[in-house]
Amino acid sequence: MSSNFSELKAECYELNMEIPRRSLAIYTFGNVSIIDRDAGVFAIKPSGISYDDLKAEDIVIVDLESRTVEGPLNPSSDTRTHAVLYREFGLIGAVVHTHSTYAVGWAQALEPIVIYGTTHADHTVEDIPCTPPMPDDRIEGDYEEETGNQIVEHFRSLGLNPEEIEMVLVGSHGPFTWGKSGSRAVYNAVVLEELARMALITRQVNPDVSRLKEALRRKHYQRKHGPNAYYGQ
Amino acid sequence: MSSNFSELKAECYELNMEIPRRSLAIYTFGNVSIIDRDAGVFAIKPSGISYDDLKAEDIVIVDLESRTVEGPLNPSSDTRTHAVLYREFGLIGAVVHTHSTYAVGWAQALEPIVIYGTTHADHTVEDIPCTPPMPDDRIEGDYEEETGNQIVEHFRSLGLNPEEIEMVLVGSHGPFTWGKSGSRAVYNAVVLEELARMALITRQVNPDVSRLKEALRRKHYQRKHGPNAYYGQ
Amino acid sequence: MSSNFSELKAECYELNMEIPRRSLAIYTFGNVSIIDRDAGVFAIKPSGISYDDLKAEDIVIVDLESRTVEGPLNPSSDTRTHAVLYREFGLIGAVVHTHSTYAVGWAQALEPIVIYGTTHADHTVEDIPCTPPMPDDRIEGDYEEETGNQIVEHFRSLGLNPEEIEMVLVGSHGPFTWGKSGSRAVYNAVVLEELARMALITRQVNPDVSRLKEALRRKHYQRKHGPNAYYGQ
Amino acid sequence: MSSNFSELKAECYELNMEIPRRSLAIYTFGNVSIIDRDAGVFAIKPSGISYDDLKAEDIVIVDLESRTVEGPLNPSSDTRTHAVLYREFGLIGAVVHTHSTYAVGWAQALEPIVIYGTTHADHTVEDIPCTPPMPDDRIEGDYEEETGNQIVEHFRSLGLNPEEIEMVLVGSHGPFTWGKSGSRAVYNAVVLEELARMALITRQVNPDVSRLKEALRRKHYQRKHGPNAYYGQ
Numbered sequence: 045m046s047s048n049f050s051e052l053k054a055e056c057y058e059l060n061m062e063i064p065r066r067s068l069a070i071y072t073f074g075n076v077s078i079i080d081r082d083a084g085v086f087a088i089k090p091s092g093i094s095y096d097d098l099k100a101e102d103i104v105i106v107d108l109e110s111r112t113v114e115g116p117l118n119p120s121s122d123t124r125t126h127a128v129l130y131r132e133f134g135l136i137g138a139v140v141h142t143h144s145t146y147a148v149g150w151a152q153a154l155e156p157i158v159i160y161g162t163t164h165a166d167h168t169v170e171d172i173p174c175t176p177p178m179p180d181d182r183i184e185g186d187y188e189e190e191t192g193n194q195i196v197e198h199f200r201s202l203g204l205n206p207e208e209i210e211m212v213l214v215g216s217h218g219p220f221t222w223g224k225s226g227s228r229a230v231y232n233a234v235v236l237e238e239l240a241r242m243a244l245i246t247r248q249v250n251p252d253v254s255r256l257k258e259a260l261r262r263k264h265y266q267r268k269h270g271p272n273a274y275y276g277q
Numbered sequence: 278m279s280s281n282f283s284e285l286k287a288e289c290y291e292l293n294m295e296i297p298r299r300s301l302a303i304y305t306f307g308n309v310s311i312i313d314r315d316a317g318v319f320a321i322k323p324s325g326i327s328y329d330d331l332k333a334e335d336i337v338i339v340d341l342e343s344r345t346v347e348g349p350l351n352p353s354s355d356t357r358t359h360a361v362l363y364r365e366f367g368l369i370g371a372v373v374h375t376h377s378t379y380a381v382g383w384a385q386a387l388e389p390i391v392i393y394g395t396t397h398a399d400h401t402v403e404d405i406p407c408t409p410p411m412p413d414d415r416i417e418g419d420y421e422e423e424t425g426n427q428i429v430e431h432f433r434s435l436g437l438n439p440e441e442i443e444m445v446l447v448g449s450h451g452p453f454t455w456g457k458s459g460s461r462a463v464y465n466a467v468v469l470e471e472l473a474r475m476a477l478i479t480r481q482v483n484p485d486v487s488r489l490k491e492a493l494r495r496k497h498y499q500r501k502h503g504p505n506a507y508y509g510q
Numbered sequence: 511m512s513s514n515f516s517e518l519k520a521e522c523y524e525l526n527m528e529i530p531r532r533s534l535a536i537y538t539f540g541n542v543s544i545i546d547r548d549a550g551v552f553a554i555k556p557s558g559i560s561y562d563d564l565k566a567e568d569i570v571i572v573d574l575e576s577r578t579v580e581g582p583l584n585p586s587s588d589t590r591t592h593a594v595l596y597r598e599f600g601l602i603g604a605v606v607h608t609h610s611t612y613a614v615g616w617a618q619a620l621e622p623i624v625i626y627g628t629t630h631a632d633h634t635v636e637d638i639p640c641t642p643p644m645p646d647d648r649i650e651g652d653y654e655e656e657t658g659n660q661i662v663e664h665f666r667s668l669g670l671n672p673e674e675i676e677m678v679l680v681g682s683h684g685p686f687t688w689g690k691s692g693s694r695a696v697y698n699a700v701v702l703e704e705l706a707r708m709a710l711i712t713r714q715v716n717p718d719v720s721r722l723k724e725a726l727r728r729k730h731y732q733r734k735h736g737p738n739a740y741y742g743q
Numbered sequence: 744m745s746s747n748f749s750e751l752k753a754e755c756y757e758l759n760m761e762i763p764r765r766s767l768a769i770y771t772f773g774n775v776s777i778i779d780r781d782a783g784v785f786a787i788k789p790s791g792i793s794y795d796d797l798k799a800e801d802i803v804i805v806d807l808e809s810r811t812v813e814g815p816l817n818p819s820s821d822t823r824t825h826a827v828l829y830r831e832f833g834l835i836g837a838v839v840h841t842h843s844t845y846a847v848g849w850a851q852a853l854e855p856i857v858i859y860g861t862t863h864a865d866h867t868v869e870d871i872p873c874t875p876p877m878p879d880d881r882i883e884g885d886y887e888e889e890t891g892n893q894i895v896e897h898f899r900s901l902g903l904n905p906e907e908i909e910m911v912l913v914g915s916h917g918p919f920t921w922g923k924s925g926s927r928a929v930y931n932a933v934v935l936e937e938l939a940r941m942a943l944i945t946r947q948v949n950p951d952v953s954r955l956k957e958a959l960r961r962k963h964y965q966r967k968h969g970p971n972a973y974y975g976q
Contacts, residue, residue, distance in 0.1 A: 070467060073396070092509030121500065121508045143396050145471065149478030152394035153486050161851035162916045163772070163842050180492040187496055216489055217395045234769060238844065244482060245848030249943060253852050256915055259879040263886055267820065275820045276791030303700060306629070325742030354733065354741045376629050378704065382711030385627035386719050413725040420729055449722055450628045477715060536933060539862070558975030587966065587974045609862050611937065615944030618860035619952050646958040653962055682955055683861045710948060 049087060049105045049114060052080055056087035057100035059138065059226040064095040066234050068142040071095070075120040078138040078226045079130050084108060086130060090117035121188065128192025129222060133206040136222040138229035146240035147219040150174065154215045157239055159256045160246045164239050165264035166275075167211075171255070172236065173198055174213040195220060208269070211236045282320060282338045282347060285313055289320035290333035292371065292459040297328040299467050301375040304328070308353040311371040311459045312363050317341060319363060323350035354421065361425025362455060366439040369455040371462035379473035380452040383407065387448045390472055392489045393479045397472050398497035399508075400444075404488070405469065406431055407446040428453060441502070444469045515553060515571045515580060518546055522553035523566035525604065525692040530561040532700050534608040537561070541586040544604040544692045545596050550574060552596060556583035587654065594658025595688060599672040602688040604695035609684050612706035616640065617679040623705055625722045626712045630705050631730035632741075633677075637721070638702065639664055640679040661686060674735070677702045748786060748804045748813060751779055755786035756799035758837065758925040763794040765933050767841040770794070774819040777837040777925045778829050783807060785829060789816035820887065827891025828921060832905040835921040837928035842917050845939035849873065850912040856938055858955045859945045863938050864963035865974075866910075870954070871935065872897055873912040894919060907968070910935045 047053065059076040063069050072095070077088035090102050104115035110127045112119060120126075126139045150157050150172075157172035159165060164172075175198045182190040195212050199205075210232045211221040221232035246253055268275045280286065292309040296302050305328070310321035323335050337348040343360045345352060353359075359372045383390050383405075390405035392398060397405075408431045415423040428445050432438075443465045444454040454465035479486055501508045513519065525542040529535050538561070543554035556568050570581035576593045578585060586592075592605045616623050616638075623638035625631060630638075641664045648656040661678050665671075676698045677687040687698035712719055734741045746752065758775040762768050771794070776787035789801050803814035809826045811818060819825075825838045849856050849871075856871035858864060874897045881889040894911050898904075909931045910920040920931035945952055967974045 070471060071464060090510065118507075118510055143471075145475055146478060148394060148396055148475050150482050152475065152479040152489075153483035155483055160915070161847060163847055177490055178493070180490075183492040183496050187500075216393070216493060231770060238769060238842075242844055242847050242851065244478065245845060245943065246851040248481070248947070249849050250852035250854055256851075257876055257879075259882040260877070260915060263882050267886075274817075277789065277817055303704060304697060323743070351740075351743055376704075378708055379711060381627060381629055381708050383715050385708065385712040385722075386716035388716055410723055411726070413723075416725040416729050420733075449626070449726060477711065481714070536937060537930060556976070557973075584973075584976055609937075611941055612944060614860060614862055614941050616948050618941065618945040619949035621949055643956055644959070646956075649958040649962050653966075682859070682959060710944065714947070 047101075047114060049080070049083075049085070050100075052078065052085075052087045052105070053103040054100050055226060056089070056103045057098065059140075059230055060089050060098060060103075061095065062230045063140075063142055063233075066230070068144040068233055068237060069095075070143075074140075074142040075122055075126075076138065076140045076226065076230065077120075077123075077126045079136075081137075085113050086126065088119050088123055088126060090115070090119060091121050093117070122191075124186065124188040125192040125195075125220070128189060128196060129220070132192070132196045133222065135207055135224065136210075136229075137224045138222060138226040140221045140229045140233040141219070142233050142237075143218050144233065144237040144240075146244060147213060147237050148217075149244070150240050151213040151215060151218050156213070157236075157243050159261065160243055160253060161256055162260065162264055163242060165256060165261050166268060167232070167235055167239070168209045169261040169265040170204065170209055172211055172213060172239065173202060173204060173209070175215045177215050191217070280334075280347060282313070282316075282318070283333075285311065285318075285320045285338070286336040287333050288459060289322070289336045290331065292373075292463055293322050293331060293336075294328060295463045296373075296375055296466075299463070301377040301466055301470060302328075303376075307373075307375040308355055308359075309371065309373045309459065309463065310353075310356075310359045311462075312369075314370075318346050319359065321352050321356055321359060323348070323352060324354050326350070355424075357419065357421040358425040358428075358453070361422060361429060362453070365425070365429045366455065368440055368457065369443075369462075370457045371455060371459040373454045373462045373466040374451070375454075375466050375470075376451050377466065377470040377473075379477060380446060380470050381450075382477070383473050384446040384448055384451050389446070390469075390476050392494065393476055393486060394489055395493065395497055396475060398489060398494050399501060400465070400468055400472070401442045402494040402498040403437065403442055405444055405446060405472065406435060406437060406442070408448045410448050424450070513567075513580060515546070515549075515551070516566075518544065518551075518553045518571070519569040520566050521692060522555070522569045523564065525606075525696055526555050526564060526569075527561060528696045529606075529608055529699075532696070534610040534699055534703060535561075536609075540606075540608040541588055541592075542604065542606045542692065542696065543586075543589075543592045545602075547603075551579050552592065554585050554589055554592060556581070556585060557587050559583070588657075590652065590654040591658040591661075591686070594655060594662060595686070598658070598662045599688065601673055601690065602676075602695075603690045604692040605686065605688045606695045606699040607684070607686050608699050608703075610699065610703040610706075612710060613679060613685040613703050614683075615710070616706050617681060617684050620681045622679070623702075623709050625727065626709055626719060627722055628726065628730055629708060631722060631727050632734060633698070633701055633705070634675045635727040635731040636670065636675055638677055638679060638705065639668060639670060639675070641681045643681050657683070746800075746813060748779070748782075748784070749799075751777065751784075751786045751804070752802040753799050754925060755788070755802045756797065758839075758929055759788050759797060759802075760794065761929045762839075762841055762932075765929070767843040767932055767936060768794075769842075773839075773841040774821055774825075775837065775839045775925065775929065776819075776822075776825045776829075777928075778835075780836075784812050785825065787818050787822055787825060789814070789818060790820050792816070821890075823885065823887040824891040824894075824919070827888060827895060828919070831891070831895045832921065834906055834923065835909075835928075836923045837921060837925040839920045839928045839932040840917070841932050841936075843932065843936040843939075845943060846912060846918040846936050847916075848943070849939050850914055850917050853914045855912070856935075856942050858960065859942055859952060860955055861959065861963055862941060864955060864960050865967060866931070866934055866938070867908045868960040868964045869903065869908055871910055871912060871938065872901060872903060872908070874914045876914050890916070
């Protein structure tokens with residue numbers, strides 16, 4: 045069967061398969077999407093299909109209103125959350141949702157992941173935000189769309205820039221990450237899980253530990269992102 | 278050697294081998310059975326045989342009174358527990374018993390696994406029940422049959438439906454899961470272990486966390502099971 | 511090179527290689543020995559050789575006074591501990607010492623592993639004993655011999671039978687296990703690590719949990735070891 | 744392309760690849776260097792290159808002032824920290840920096856890893872030191888050089904010998920280890936992570952546990968390092 049989006053589907057398939065390979069989710073949990081901004085569509089995992097059974101041709105192409113453009117399967121039930129993020133965060137190229145164990149633990153605890161060290165600071169110099177519990181009327185409305193809205197509103201209320209903090213915990217639910225590219229968004233999902241694990245261990249060693257000092261946060265930010273950035277090639 | 282149940286044995290063997298593959302138990306711990314309701318028999322792992330040594334022809338066929346119908350080996354010492362579940366939960370097709378680490382931890386702690394998030398709510402909107410310690414006279418009676426009775430009675434006393442909650446912790450012992458199919462019952466055993474691990478991490482991050490709010494529990498239930506269910510294909 | 515003990519060495523080598531394969535120790539940590547009671551010698555891992563480099567011909571044959579009978583390498587520095595156990599526990603056929611993470615955690619905490627559930631009770635119905643810290647004069651004497659003496663004395667002072675409890679924690683150090691056969695001793699080392707992990711998780715879920723009730727301890731003991739034992743083949 | 748340092752690069756590459764293989768870091772985290780003291784240069788991982796993509800020819804050769812001697816890529820951003828250690832600790836042959844999870848947890852908690860048992864004592868009889876948070880003016884200066892200076896000053900202020908304690912936690916950051924050879928430095932990184940994990944478990948089992956008694960610390964030191972050392976071959 046011919047497709048106008050076979051490359052996008054193939055890439056989306058490969059990115060989805062990173063999720064079980066990196067132990068970020070089991071069976072059908074989680075989903076990755078990537079956008080073709082010129083075509084105004086994104087590719088996303090179908091709903092309820094196990095990673096063991098997933099094939100590239102199962103990937104669904106939808107538009108930014110979450111309407112299916114190509115593919116016989118239903119897209120992920122989280123599709124409308126991805127669509128909100130693509131509409132509101134105009135520079136991102138991919139979105140990853142997992143149920144990775146430690147990130148879910150913090151999300152269920154309704155706590156942002158406090159920045160305790162430089163591993164965290166190398167990725168963002170803020171705590172990883174955690175959205176508050178969703179009000180009942182929004183849960184009973186368009187729940188998945190409202191999940192996206194919650195992320196966007198929470199970033200705005202805290203004055204956070206989604207190009208600088210590419211990860212969030214949805215309270216009582218779990219992590220979403222994004223990035224300019226699909227590989228960056230997956231990378232962020234792996235890093236987030238590791239930061240969640242390190243932060244819990246830190247507290248277990250020393251329950252009275254304080255967050256990373258301001259000068260170190262500033263330094264690590266500038267080392268990677270400042271005018272004289274000197275990390276990488 | 279010819280058998281009237283070679284297909285049932287082969288399937289039961291494959292399901293049992295998922296237990297070590299999914300890291301749900303070591304050596305001889307745990308056992309999976311599947312029922313052929315028309316024939317009135319179920320297939321189950323033999324007692325005390327290590328997964329490393331297990332072969333399809335070792336699987337034992339027993340009737341619903343736990344009498345061996347075919348096979349030279351003794352069936353699992355937990356056979357009578359499985360038999361009770363098949364007799365009392367008339368729609369289930371398979372039963373899985375493991376000693377997965379975190380589920381055993383909660384069972385030994387004599388605590389139900391509290392529902393803290395949507396990963397849990399996607400599978401059941403109640404806490405995972407944990408049976409109370411068995412009274413001494415029942416321990417000294419037909420212990421494995423009483424283990425099954427305890428599960429059934431605990432579900433009845435809490436008004437729980439075994440088609441909606443396909444998992445339980447037997448207090449001081451460990452998890453049992455079931456499902457319409459063998460693969461569903463194994464899936465539930467994997468999910469239960471993950472929920473047990475997430476719930477402990479959640480409490481470690483925030484010991485004062487409350488259980489998932491009612492509106493989210495209702496929403497996730499309806500998303501998968503309600504009249505307008507929209508999860509999956 | 512010809513050897514009178516090539517079979518014993520080959521078996522000892524295979525048992526030692528189970529230690530890294532089962533993630534019970536890294537690099538050179540840990541050691542397994544097996545005894546040939548008729549010949550009055552036992553085979554043991556050489557000292558300071560990494561599992562990656564170990565070969566069957568490196569295995570050292572020593573007598574019950576720990577004098578090398580065959581092999582150019584030094585035997586494990588724990589050899590005299592093994593020798594004491596073989597002399598004092600006359601029915602055991604193999605000894606395993608590991609530095610498995612959770613068992614070491616309990617040993618360093620100087621606490622016996624409390625029996626909280628049936629996984630534990632299927633192996634022993636007592637807590638896993640932990641020897642007290644060694645008095646200074648014994649540390650400064652024949653330290654490895656005294657480690658063996660401590661195990662033996664601790665078993666005697668508690669009235670424990672080494673055929674019924676095939677595992678111990680040496681306080682501030684780590685686990686030793688044994689058994690009639692080499693495979694049983696390794697099995698016990700794997701089980702001990704799992705019991706250590708489950709017991710800690712149990713306490714983390716419920717710090718006020720009590721030990722397993724007496725009737726369940728008795729039942730599980732009799733199921734495997736009583737006159738009407740019905741577990742296994 | 745011909746190189747004067749192809750052997751050094753090849754060895755450095757292999758050592759770096761041990762980092763992901765031993766699960767000590769993900770993606771680009773961490774770096775290993777080895778020195779050629781005669782040539783006055785050391786080989787180190789390039790900055791921001793993922794282990795998945797790393798090739799032997801990417802390894803950068805720098806002098807002890809961290810100036811690139813050979814290679815088109817930027818050396819690790821931690822290069823100046825390594826250089827300080829090579830200059831100040833004159834007998835070490837290799838340096839390893841990882842972001843291993845438990846060691847980072849202790850470093851972020853700003854706590855030295857207390858010596859609780861003999862696994863620790865077999866490697867060093869002191870707590871694993873943890874440098875205090877860096878003063879702001881040093882963070883804003885030559886940060887990576889100051890990280891090295893902090894390690895050296897902390898060792899001097901505690902009177903520690905870098906040939907006897909081959910590992911340190913940099914507070915709020917993570918572990919550095921070293922050794923005479925590259926394989927020893929990597930070994931130390933693996934051991935440090937295991938000691939960090941064991942020490943946390945020890946405290947979780949018994950929050951009131953004391954550090955290892957003096958006589959055992961002395962004994963294990965002498966067993967490996969004393970005039971009558973009898974560990975190994």
